[in-house]
Structures are given as structure tokens and as C-alpha cells.
Amino acid sequence: MTPGRSVPNPGPGETDGQETPTAPWHRVHPVSPLVRGWIAVVAIAFVYGQNTLSSFFGEEEPNPGPDFISGTPLMVSLLVGAGILLLILLGFFGTWWFTKYQITDRHVNVNTGMVFRQQRQARIDRVQSIDIAQPLVARIFGLAELRFDVADSGSAAMNLAFVKLSEAHQLRNEILARAAGLKTPAPPAPPLPAQTDAVTVAGQPPDPTAPQEAAVQAPAPGYASVSASLAASERVVAVVPTGRLIGSILLRPSTILMVLGIIGLGIAMSAIEGFAPFYLLPAFLGMAGALWNNLNTGYNFKAATSADGLRLGYGLLDTRHQTVPPGRVQAIKVTAPFFWRPLGWYRVAVNVAGIGGGAANDAEQRSVLLPVGSYEDVLAVLSVVLPAPGVAAPRDFFAAAINGSGTEGGFVVSPPRVRPLSPLAYKRQGYALTDTALVARNGALHRTIAIVPHARTQGLRLSQGPLARRFGVVDLSLATIAGPVVPLVHQLDVASGRELFLEQADRAAAARRQTDSNHWLGDA
Amino acid sequence: MRQEPIDPAGIQWTRVSPSYAKVRMVGWAIGALITLLVLSVPLVLVLTGVWDGFPLWLAIAAPAVLLAVEITRLVLIPRQVAAIGYAEREDDLLVRHGLMFQKVLVVPYGRMQFVDVAVGPIDRMLGLCKVKLHTAAADATAEIPGLPVAEGTRLREQLAARGESRLAGL
Incomplete structure (x- = not known):
């Protein structure tokens, strides 16, 4: 159950009898x-x-x-x-x-350490996400860091820092091709994903001018054709213009809180004798740093879909290209912060095992699928991470989910008697079921929806405190792996909550039997 | 107001051993004793005349309130233990806890990552154990304390077998 485990001593080439006997060992770039x-x-x-x-x-x-x-x-x-x-x-x-690495048909092996040697073997089909990151200095040298995440919630299973950018792209495509289950060297080209989109997005034709990352690939024997066709199938679904990004950063709840905090601090400090505005400089610097960080990581954001999953690219000075294979997304959150709502902006974040939780400070940034986007962008991104939304009219349904209230769109909301507890949100908080997922809706001012596919439900928890008991309501939380999405159906009527609890458990069991495969293209 | 239970209808709950209350009481006794000792320090100081400035009523009230709270907790322990229950369904395990703050958890066998059986010193004296079913989600960890060792072992084997046959990866 631990995919990224250390193996006592897998000698080169003898890790698995079925694999290519002489998979070569490589080193990272000398500088x-x-x-x-x-x-x-x-x-x-x-x-x-x-x-x-x-x-x-x-x-x-x-x-x-x-x-x-x-x-x-x-x-x-x-x-x-x-x-x-x-x-x-x-x-x-x-x-x-x-530091040496080797890629075989089924595993990546990484040997590190001078005094305390470590040999790590990770199963390729357990990949949760692959990143190509380029910090500024690495960019100057034309190098990139390749990161291979498994569901180990801790550090990356493989972190190749650094290899040449072209090499990194080639490795990523090769790993993804093998993870997809394409075992034979030259199979027919995989089907393009464009036809499988269930959420039809008007005004988002396949972008022919999409930058083709395949262009930088060096030909690799065997997998080259597969890699090229996988890379070539990339189609941009959403981009974030710089102006919108800056506006969204300025209107973020955290930014507004920071500004209010500094104003408050200034007022409080001006009461002290001998106050000079100069003393607020550290606070301003901290705020500028946070804003810069947001700008740096959201700049030039581009979400694209390809046969090997969703691809994200972003960064001003430090750039990062993420690939999340299909079926790895455990839960999805769409947020509409209060100050973004007049502008029609939304944010999409997901839980993916291995990147969402943990102490890594880039975890939050890496789980964002769309830092800021219009409703069309949200639909386009959802069509990739939730290819089968399970409703007849996804456009209207998600509109009702994000901005609607009451029972429109098939939502079940809190009973009116909880009004004293949730005076604003009681008409909004609730859930709706589609054929493939449960959608939990929360918040009246800061609006959020959480989408959990039935097949990804890890568990359900029904809870009730003394106050909730007086009002005859329960909270239902859907367990999911660690990440920014915490799906919760708030203050549901006890009778319907009890009913939903077991029904949803059965639905999850049924969905699990139908789908659950690590490989997404090949026979597996 | 309505006081209906939150348990799903039609579930036959298996209760844990009533002697698990003793385990909880030992834990309670240790915790209560330590906090009581700490909170009694001002009282001792006031009575011995070391700390005259401290108001006597506060020095008495703090340990007294604590004592009342702790005794209420002690009285509730057997009922809390009686409220713990679990049920094995075809595809998932249900666990319920709590009187004031009730919780019901359902965890599919196929989502199981590993099972723990833990035995503490008091548990061992009473022949009890605790079974913990871990999933990839931190908040979907099913914990069943106070099981007789034989039942705990059976449950572990059962969970492992069912988890394997319904294996669903992540």
C-alpha cells in the first residue's frame, strides 16, 4: 500500500524479471x-x-x-x-x-546519498502528478526539475533536480505513456480527448495556436511516437490574463484582510507617542511579499487538456508545468469570494493525493486548477477533471450550484428552522446529486461548492452537537484525502441526512465497482 | 424539539465491551488528578499564608468547579462507552460514537489502507484491544476501542480479507 517505498537492494536491471533487462541508468545534469x-x-x-x-x-x-x-x-x-x-x-x-535514476517499464528507480545511501523504487502506474519546475536560476541554465508524486502525502517519490528542459519533457511524456498502460513500443495513436468532453463549452474551440511542447522533444527510441502524439494532443482550455490576475489578487479576502490589518495597526500605533510611518515598513514588506508570491505563481496561467491528463503551466520568474493524469482528482472546489462576484470570477482547486496536503509550502499553489477565471473557464476546466458530470444540462446545473439558492438545480437545502443558526446561508447550504458525483454547496457571501465523485468517496461522517440536536439538523462530511477541498453538507434535516448517509455509501460502493483503474489508456 | 437519533435506520449495532469503561475511568482518574493538583496550588499557597494577596474564594472555586465537571464526566463514561458501536455491512464498516456530540462514520472496505490493533496496559489487564482502520483520508479513520481481544483479531482478519476482495486503490 505504500507506493514510494524503499527497496533493500534492487540492483540495476534486476528489479523485475519482466522488464527491459538493460534499462540504462542516468545522472542529473552536472551543474x-x-x-x-x-x-x-x-x-x-x-x-x-x-x-x-x-x-x-x-x-x-x-x-x-x-x-x-x-x-x-x-x-x-x-x-x-x-x-x-x-x-x-x-x-x-x-x-x-x-544520484542516479532509471526508468523501466513499470518502475522509476532513484539512488541517492553519499554516506547514507538510499535506493527508491516507485511504481509508475501509481503516479498522481508530474511537475516540471524551473526556478529562475535553473531557467538561466536551461535546466528543469522533474517531480514525480505518488499518493504518499509527503515529499515527492522522485525529484530530479536538475535535467535539461528537453530531457525533462521527454521523461515526463515517457513516464506518462508507460503509466497510461502503453506497454508496447509503438501502438496506434491514442484517441484524442476532445470528443470525450461531456461538458460542451461554447466559444472554446480547440486552439490551433496552442504552444506545442512536443516541439522541444528529442526523439527517444520506442516511445517517441507515443510521446509525440500524447504531447501533440494538447488543447488549451483556459488562460488567465495578467490584468485579471492582478485584479483578483487585490480583491482576495486575504489581501483585504491584510490591508485592514495594516490600517488597524497604523491607527493603534499612532496612539503611541513617537510613532513614525516608518515602523509599518515590515508589515508593508510582508504584504508586498505575499502579493508578489501570488503574482509570481499565477502569472501566465494556462490550463490545457491532453490525452495524458490536465496540464497546467504558470509562473513569472519561476515557472512550473504540472500534469495531473485522468482519474487522479479526488475532489473539486469552486469558490466565488465576495469581492469577485460583481466581476464574475471564480477559482477552482482540487485534492490530488501527494500534492494537496503535507507541510510543503507549495502544496496550496500546486492544487489550484484555475487561480481566477470566468464561468466559461470554470466549465472548461470542470469538463476535463469531471468528464462525466452526470447531469443533463451541466451549464445550468453548475450555475445553480455556484450562484443559485433554494432547491433549483435539484438541491436539497437546510430546513428553514435553522435560520437563527445560519441567517444568510440557510437557503444555500445543501447538496445535490448527479449520476456521478455529490455537489455540496455552502456560503452566502463567500460562496463555495465542493464536488466529490461517487467513485472517489473515502468515507462519510455524520455528526451532531447539542445545538444542532435542538434544531433537528446534522452535518454530513465527505471524507477525502488531504487538500484544500473539505466537502461538508452543513445543517441537513436529520431524516434526510440519515437517508442520504446510507444511500451515498451504497452509491459510492456501486461506483467503485465500475471504475477504478490506475491505467487510463491501455488494457491494464 | 425533536430528539431523534442520527443513526441510519435498520442497522444492528454491535456494542463494545462494557469493561472498556474501566479503561476510560483510569485515563480519567489520571487526567483529573493532575489538573486538580495544579488548580489546587493557589489554595494551598493561600492557606499556608505564602500568597496572601490571592482571593480565597477564587482559590476555592477553581478546584471546586473542576471537581464538579470531572465528576460529571465520570458519571457519563459508562453511557459514553455504551454509545460506541459498530456494524459490518456488505461493502462498508459503520462506527458510531458519542452522546452529546454524536458521530456516525462509514468507511468502505475497499478504501482501507491498513488496520491497526493497539493494546494499552489497562487494555491488556482487561483483555481488550482497539482496532483502527486507516484510509487515505485522515478524517475517515474508523476507531473501535474496547473490543475483546478475540473479537478484535477476528475483526482485523475480516477487514483485511474484505479490503483485499474489494480493493479499490485510492
């Missing part, structure tokens, strides 16, 4: 440790250089170091510095030399 550790090198050089030089040329010693530095000639000091640099470079070389 990668420098790209990763350049800040440390510069910092050490700076501190050391400053100390050394100031001890020779400074009138007074700002930092009276140990005697042996200030007392020895310049030459020795420089030699020591060179020695330290050499040691660091040696360490870099070691980590590079001992």
Missing part, C-alpha cells in the same frame, strides 16, 4: 548542485571574504575573529578560503555522482 546550492556558496564566500578583507584593510576590526586569521598573511587566508570552496565543490560532485 545541478550548484544551481541548488549557489545561495549557500555566495553567502559563505561573502561572509568569509568580508571577514578576511576587513581584517587586512579595515581601520578597525568590525568582527575581531580568532587570532589565526588576523595574524596570518593574506596568502594563507586565501588558501584556507580556496580549501573551503574546494570541499564544497567536492561535496557537490559527490552528491551528483551518487
Whole structure:
């Protein structure tokens, strides 16, 4: 049950008898440790250089170091510095030399570590998401980081930092082709996904000018044709214009809270004697940093669909290209924050195992499918992650789900008697069932819907506190893996809640029997 | 107001061993004793005259209120234990907990990632164990405490077997 496990000692080529016997071992690009550790090198050089030089040329010693530095000639000091640099470079070389990876038909193997060696083997068909990230420095060198996530909720199963960008694209396509179940080297081209879209999106024709990532691929023997056809089937479904992104960042609830907080802080501090606006500078810097972070990660956002899943690309200085294979999305959330509603903007986030939860600080950013978009964009993205919405008129249904209230669209809402508990939201909070998913709707001002496919239901929890008991209501929460989506049907009438609980459990069991395959193209 | 239970209709619940109340009481006793001791410190200080400034009524009220709360909790323990129940259906396991804050959880066997059987020192004396069924979702972890060891072992084997036959990946 643990896909990204360490295996005691899988020698090269003998991990599995059925696999290609001589799958070659590769190393990452030689300059990668420098790209990763350049800040440390510069910092050490700076501190050391400053100390050394100031001890020779400074009138007074700002930092009276140990005697042996200030007392020895310049030459020795420089030699020591060179020695330290050499040691660091040696360490870099070691980590590079001992990091090797291999891709076989069914596994990726990664060996790391100089002193404490680690050999890791992860099953390719367990892939949850593949990222190609390019931090700024890596971009300058034309390098990229390839990240392979399994449902291990922790760190990535494989993190190749760094390989050449073309190589990264080729590896991604190769891994995805194998994960899809295409075992034979040259099968017929897979069907294009365009015909399978159940949510028809008007005004979103296949974009012929979509940047073809296949262009940068180097030909790889065997899988080249598959990789090329997979990559070539890419079709852009949504883009985020820069103006809209900036507007959305300024109108975010968190931004508005931050501004209010700084104003409040300013008022509170101005009561103190000797107040200068200068003191608010750290707060402003923090806010600017947060805003910049949002801009940096949402810039040039592009969501595209291809045969190997949903592809996301974004980033201003640091860019990232994510691929989420079909069937990996566990739950979907569409949000309409209060200040976005006059502009008709929405945000879509998902739970995908291995990227949503965890302590990783990029987890939140990596689970966003659409940072800001119109209703058309939302429908286009939903058509990819929820190919079969299970309703006759998805356009009207999701409109009712996001902005409607009451029972339109087949929603079951809280009974009117909970009005004292939820004066604004009682008409909105509720659920609707489609053939394939449960849609939970919440919030009157900050509106959200959570969509959980029946086949992805991990469990259901019915709970009731003393206050809810007085009002005769229950909360039903749908268990899903860790991530930004926390599906909850709030304050449901007890009788209908009890009924839904077991019905939904049965529906989930039925849906599970029909669908659940790791492979999505091949026979598997 | 209506006071109907939140359990789904038509489920035959298996209750856990009533002696599990003893396990809970031991835990209760330790916790209550420690908090009571901490809250009694001001009272001791006031009575011995070390801390004269502290109001005497507060020094008495704090441990007294705590004592009342703890005794209420003690009285509730047997009923809370009686409220724990589980039911095995064809495709999923149901677990219920709680009196004031009632919870019912359903976990499909096919979603099971692993099963834990845990035995604490008091559990061991009484021949009890706790079965925990983990899924990929943190909040869908079914926990059944206070099972007799034989029943716990049977349940574990049963869950493992059913989980395998209905394996559904993630």
C-alpha cells in the first residue's frame, strides 16, 4: 500500500524479471548542485571574504575573529578560503555522482546519498502528478526539475533536480505513456480527448495556436511516437490574463484582510507617542511579499487538456508545468469570494493525493486548477477533471450550484428552522446529486461548492452537537484525502441526512465497482 | 424539539465491551488528578499564608468547579462507552460514537489502507484491544476501542480479507 517505498537492494536491471533487462541508468545534469546550492556558496564566500578583507584593510576590526586569521598573511587566508570552496565543490560532485535514476517499464528507480545511501523504487502506474519546475536560476541554465508524486502525502517519490528542459519533457511524456498502460513500443495513436468532453463549452474551440511542447522533444527510441502524439494532443482550455490576475489578487479576502490589518495597526500605533510611518515598513514588506508570491505563481496561467491528463503551466520568474493524469482528482472546489462576484470570477482547486496536503509550502499553489477565471473557464476546466458530470444540462446545473439558492438545480437545502443558526446561508447550504458525483454547496457571501465523485468517496461522517440536536439538523462530511477541498453538507434535516448517509455509501460502493483503474489508456 | 437519533435506520449495532469503561475511568482518574493538583496550588499557597494577596474564594472555586465537571464526566463514561458501536455491512464498516456530540462514520472496505490493533496496559489487564482502520483520508479513520481481544483479531482478519476482495486503490 505504500507506493514510494524503499527497496533493500534492487540492483540495476534486476528489479523485475519482466522488464527491459538493460534499462540504462542516468545522472542529473552536472551543474545541478550548484544551481541548488549557489545561495549557500555566495553567502559563505561573502561572509568569509568580508571577514578576511576587513581584517587586512579595515581601520578597525568590525568582527575581531580568532587570532589565526588576523595574524596570518593574506596568502594563507586565501588558501584556507580556496580549501573551503574546494570541499564544497567536492561535496557537490559527490552528491551528483551518487544520484542516479532509471526508468523501466513499470518502475522509476532513484539512488541517492553519499554516506547514507538510499535506493527508491516507485511504481509508475501509481503516479498522481508530474511537475516540471524551473526556478529562475535553473531557467538561466536551461535546466528543469522533474517531480514525480505518488499518493504518499509527503515529499515527492522522485525529484530530479536538475535535467535539461528537453530531457525533462521527454521523461515526463515517457513516464506518462508507460503509466497510461502503453506497454508496447509503438501502438496506434491514442484517441484524442476532445470528443470525450461531456461538458460542451461554447466559444472554446480547440486552439490551433496552442504552444506545442512536443516541439522541444528529442526523439527517444520506442516511445517517441507515443510521446509525440500524447504531447501533440494538447488543447488549451483556459488562460488567465495578467490584468485579471492582478485584479483578483487585490480583491482576495486575504489581501483585504491584510490591508485592514495594516490600517488597524497604523491607527493603534499612532496612539503611541513617537510613532513614525516608518515602523509599518515590515508589515508593508510582508504584504508586498505575499502579493508578489501570488503574482509570481499565477502569472501566465494556462490550463490545457491532453490525452495524458490536465496540464497546467504558470509562473513569472519561476515557472512550473504540472500534469495531473485522468482519474487522479479526488475532489473539486469552486469558490466565488465576495469581492469577485460583481466581476464574475471564480477559482477552482482540487485534492490530488501527494500534492494537496503535507507541510510543503507549495502544496496550496500546486492544487489550484484555475487561480481566477470566468464561468466559461470554470466549465472548461470542470469538463476535463469531471468528464462525466452526470447531469443533463451541466451549464445550468453548475450555475445553480455556484450562484443559485433554494432547491433549483435539484438541491436539497437546510430546513428553514435553522435560520437563527445560519441567517444568510440557510437557503444555500445543501447538496445535490448527479449520476456521478455529490455537489455540496455552502456560503452566502463567500460562496463555495465542493464536488466529490461517487467513485472517489473515502468515507462519510455524520455528526451532531447539542445545538444542532435542538434544531433537528446534522452535518454530513465527505471524507477525502488531504487538500484544500473539505466537502461538508452543513445543517441537513436529520431524516434526510440519515437517508442520504446510507444511500451515498451504497452509491459510492456501486461506483467503485465500475471504475477504478490506475491505467487510463491501455488494457491494464 | 425533536430528539431523534442520527443513526441510519435498520442497522444492528454491535456494542463494545462494557469493561472498556474501566479503561476510560483510569485515563480519567489520571487526567483529573493532575489538573486538580495544579488548580489546587493557589489554595494551598493561600492557606499556608505564602500568597496572601490571592482571593480565597477564587482559590476555592477553581478546584471546586473542576471537581464538579470531572465528576460529571465520570458519571457519563459508562453511557459514553455504551454509545460506541459498530456494524459490518456488505461493502462498508459503520462506527458510531458519542452522546452529546454524536458521530456516525462509514468507511468502505475497499478504501482501507491498513488496520491497526493497539493494546494499552489497562487494555491488556482487561483483555481488550482497539482496532483502527486507516484510509487515505485522515478524517475517515474508523476507531473501535474496547473490543475483546478475540473479537478484535477476528475483526482485523475480516477487514483485511474484505479490503483485499474489494480493493479499490485510492
